[in-house]
Amino acid sequence: MTTVLHYLRIARELARVGIVRKSQLQLEFWCQVIMDCMWYVSHVAVFEVLYAHVTDIAGWSRAEFRVMLGFLFVSDAFMMIWLSQMWRFGRDLKDGKLDPFRVRPASTLFIYGFQQFSLEGCTNMLFAFGYLVYAVRIALPEPSTLTWLLFAGCVLLSCWARFVTVTLFSVLELAFVGSDLSRFVTELLHSTSDRPLDVFGARIRALLIYVLPVGALTYVPASLLLGRYGWLEGVGCVAWLLAFGVAVTWGWSRAFRGYQSAMG
Amino acid sequence: MSALLEELRVLPHVVAYEWRKASAFRMGLVSRELLRGLGRPVVALFVYFAMFESSGARELGGYTFHQLIAYLVWTSVIFKCLTDEKSLDVAEQIFDGYITKYLVMPVGFFTLVLGRFVQLTGLQLIASFVFWCAGALLVPAYWPHPVSALALAQALLLVLLGAYCYLLVHFILSCLAFWLDVVWSLLNMFRFVASFASGLLVPIALMPGSVNEALSYFFPYWTVFAPAELLLGRMSGGDALRGLLVRGAWTVALQALAAITWRRGIARFAGAGA
Numbered sequence: 106m107t108t109v110l111h112y113l114r115i116a117r118e119l120a121r122v123g124i125v126r127k128s129q130l131q132l133e134f135w136c137q138v139i140m141d142c143m144w145y146v147s148h149v150a151v152f153e154v155l156y157a158h159v160t161d162i163a164g165w166s167r168a169e170f171r172v173m174l175g176f177l178f179v180s181d182a183f184m185m186i187w188l189s190q191m192w193r194f195g196r197d198l199k200d201g202k203l204d205p206f207r208v209r210p211a212s213t214l215f216i217y218g219f220q221q222f223s224l225e226g227c228t229n230m231l232f233a234f235g236y237l238v239y240a241v242r243i244a245l246p247e248p249s250t251l252t253w254l255l256f257a258g259c260v261l262l263s264c265w266a267r268f269v270t271v272t273l274f275s276v277l278e279l280a281f282v283g284s285d286l287s288r289f290v291t292e293l294l295h296s297t298s299d300r301p302l303d304v305f306g307a308r309i310r311a312l313l314i315y316v317l318p319v320g321a322l323t324y325v326p327a328s329l330l331l332g333r334y335g336w337l338e339g340v341g342c343v344a345w346l347l348a349f350g351v352a353v354t355w356g357w358s359r360a361f362r363g364y365q366s367a368m369g
Numbered sequence: 370m371s372a373l374l375e376e377l378r379v380l381p382h383v384v385a386y387e388w389r390k391a392s393a394f395r396m397g398l399v400s401r402e403l404l405r406g407l408g409r410p411v412v413a414l415f416v417y418f419a420m421f422e423s424s425g426a427r428e429l430g431g432y433t434f435h436q437l438i439a440y441l442v443w444t445s446v447i448f449k450c451l452t453d454e455k456s457l458d459v460a461e462q463i464f465d466g467y468i469t470k471y472l473v474m475p476v477g478f479f480t481l482v483l484g485r486f487v488q489l490t491g492l493q494l495i496a497s498f499v500f501w502c503a504g505a506l507l508v509p510a511y512w513p514h515p516v517s518a519l520a521l522a523q524a525l526l527l528v529l530l531g532a533y534c535y536l537l538v539h540f541i542l543s544c545l546a547f548w549l550d551v552v553w554s555l556l557n558m559f560r561f562v563a564s565f566a567s568g569l570l571v572p573i574a575l576m577p578g579s580v581n582e583a584l585s586y587f588f589p590y591w592t593v594f595a596p597a598e599l600l601l602g603r604m605s606g607g608d609a610l611r612g613l614l615v616r617g618a619w620t621v622a623l624q625a626l627a628a629i630t631w632r633r634g635i636a637r638f639a640g641a642g643a
Contacts, residue, residue, distance in 0.1 A: 136554035143561045151570045155420065158429045158575060163419040283394035285401050293408035300412060304419040 115211050116219060123222025137225040141185065142232060145178055148299060149236075163303035168244040170301065173327040175237025176263045177299050180322045182233040183264040184271065186226030187219050191271045195278040195285055203364060214272065214357055244331060252330070259326035262343060266321030269350035270294070272357050273317070279360045294319045314342070321346050379476045383484025384491070391488065401455075402489075403496050406448040409569075410441035417441075430575035436601060439513030440572055442504065443597035446497040447528050448569055450490055451535045451592065454556035457482060459543035463638070464550055472635075479540075479631070486536045490529070516602035523609040524596035530616045531592025535563070537623035544627070547634030568594030574603070585611075588619040 127134050152174065156167045165173070184191075194217070197203055206217045237260075245252060270291070277286040298319040302310045314320035325346070329339045392398050417437045420429060427433065432440065459482070462468035471478055504512045515521040538559055546552045564570050567589035573581050574594075584590045591612035598604040 132549055133551045133554060136549075136558070140554040140558045140561070143558050147561045147565045147570065150565060154571050154576050155416070157577075159420045159424040159426075161423050162416060163423065281396045284396035284399075286396065289400040289404065296409050296412045300416050301419075304415040 112211060112215060115216070116222075119219055120222040124224055127224045134225050137185075137223070138228050141182070141225075141229040144181075145232065145236065148174055148177070163301050165301040165303065168240070169327070169331055171240035172237070172244050172331060173301060173323045174299065175233070175240040176259070176323040176326045178233035179230065179237050179260055180263040180267040182226055182230035184226075184267050185229060186223050187221075188268065188271055189223055189226070190221040191218050191275060192288070194275045195283070195287055198278050198364070199283045201365075207364075212354075212358065213361055214354060218268075218272070241330065255330055258343075259330050262329075262346065263322055263326045265350055266318055266325070266346060269346070269353050270317070270319055270322065272350075273353045276353075276357055276360050279357075279364065295322075298322045298324070315345060315349070318346055318349060376477055376480045380480060380484055380487065383476065383481055384488045387485045387488035388492075391492070402492055405493070405496075406445050407500070410445040413441055414438060430572065431603075432572065432574070435511065436603075437572070438511055439601055440597055442501075442513050443600050444569055444593050446501060447524075447593050447596055449493040449497050449500075450528055450532050452486065452489060452532065452539050454539065454553065454560055456489060456536075457485065457539050457543050459540065460546040460552045460556075463543070463546040463634075466639075468638070479627075482536070482540055486533070490532055513600065515600045519606065520599045520602065523606065524599045527591055527596045527599070527609065527612050527616065530613070530620060531588055531596075534588045534592065534616065534619055534623055537620070537627050538563075541623065541627050541630050544630040544634045547630075547638055563589045566590060567592055568597070574598070586615065588616055591616050 152167075152170055155162065156170070160166065162170065197217075203213070203217065206213045209216045241248065241256060248256070274287040274290045274294075277290060278284065294313070294317055297305075297313055302313055302320050302324045305313070310320070314325060325334075325342055328334050329343075334342065391402060414437075417429075417434065421434050429437070459468070462471070468478075471481060474481075501512075505514075515524070539556065542552055542555045542559060545555060549555075566584050566587055568574075572594065573584055573590065576584075584594075595604060595608065595612050599609055
């Protein structure tokens with residue numbers, strides 16, 4: 106409990122610093138808000154165009170698909186709020202800039218990954234969350250209290266999956282310095298996360314849910330919420346994703362032990 | 370005239386320098402340069418297959434499944450040849466205040482940018498050719514071929530001019546760092562808009578007619594969608610001519626804007642960064 110409070114205090118300080126920093130670059134704040142809105146619009150537009158030609162894609166109706174997109178937007182906004190520094194991990198590693206993070210009073214992964222709190226990310230989270238709620242209200246016209254509880258759990262799962270995937274892919278940078286592999290793999294695999302994984306065969310689908318868990322960003326939470334998973338399957342899947350995430354953070358810390366300044 | 374010749378004389382050296390930079394990390398060369406843009410069409414292929422299977426239709430928006438595969442192949446090949454927001458580091462040079470070191474070199478600054486462009490485009494053209502040959506050998510039944518040599522020439526011309534327009538836009542947006550300090554969000558905005566308006570995310574022919582018509586006044590349309598359609602035989606030489614006119618106007622306008630932005634920006638630059 107003390108450890109959790111300690112981390113929460115650090116997160117609060119990082120948020121405070123992030124807000125102060127953003128007050129220096131006010132135009133950039135609005136640019137980033139607009140940028141993410143454009144990203145949302147381009148995603149929505151692409152799939153509205155596709156659904157203008159078919160009624161469902163791999164068994165997913167337009168309404169169900171919107172729920173999946175909503176989870177994509179929410180998990181992306183979470184990434185923007187807390188984890189944007191992870192985009193620069195490969196570069197910082199190559200330039201040998203990670204030493205200060207090893208001597209600070211918390212885990213290196215937490216201090217490094219969560220250092221860039223983003224106020225504009227919070228604004229975009231409002232848009233993303235609004236879209237997700239809108240999509241859920243259309244897909245599930247009369248949601249019960251249990252549905253809303255499940256909804257909250259699914260949002261947490263989606264954000265957790267974002268943290269896990271980003272951490273998992275950044276390990277590649279530790280193995281291949283200067284390769285930009287984490288960015289490449291992230292872009293490659295995340296292009297699967299805004300599609301229903303049912304377009305793939307069972308093996309690829311299992312790979313994308315259980316091993317490279319990009320499916321947990323969107324497909325799994327949307328499936329859980331829309332009742333496409335049975336209870337047992339859903340609980341098993343969530344338990345696996347939680348355990349897998351813990352293992353990934355442990356593995357990251359192990360891999361990071363080999364870090365030396367100016368590795369590149 | 371002699372100044373231009375001097376710049377051209379130096380250009381191959383700049384290209385060689387850029388090549389050495391790009392190939393310094395071999396795994397980086399493979400992931401950043403050679404495999405660039407190859408993941409998205411594979412995923413899109415599965416989506417289109419699912420759409421055909423779900424609907425039972427033989428055509429979607431005038432495309433058969435084979436044509437959509439061909440469209441994905443051509444657009445991914447073309448996309449590889451375009452600069453992106455990470456291709457230039459001009460904004461970083463401005464923000465960190467070390468752009469001045471390039472100003473005292475015996476070569477114009479834009480020649481350095483051009484050298485990066487030539488290196489990237491040349492490498493991507495070679496990589497695209499190898500990618501196309503590999504596909505033609507491995508899956509000849511599905512792999513697309515240009516409908517004619519003329520269509521290939523027209524498409525290539527449109528792509529190269531379009532790639533130059535992309536470079537100019539990235540250069541202009543990067544130069545805005547003289548005023549705005551941080552411009553990566555602007556560069557990303559352009560990427561999102563251009564990806565949609567170029568038909569990279571979904572063929573523009575699947576969009577409503579009015580959207581198709583409106584997008585045809587912008588250069589991304591003639592950089593990715595139109596060349597792919599030319600190679601598929603769904604556009605004619607007359608369309609290519611229209612594309613060249615639209616593209617020519619955009620190139621002139623963007624070139625002038627790039628010159629103005631650079632001149633004004635560098636005039637107010639303090640050298641110590643932001």
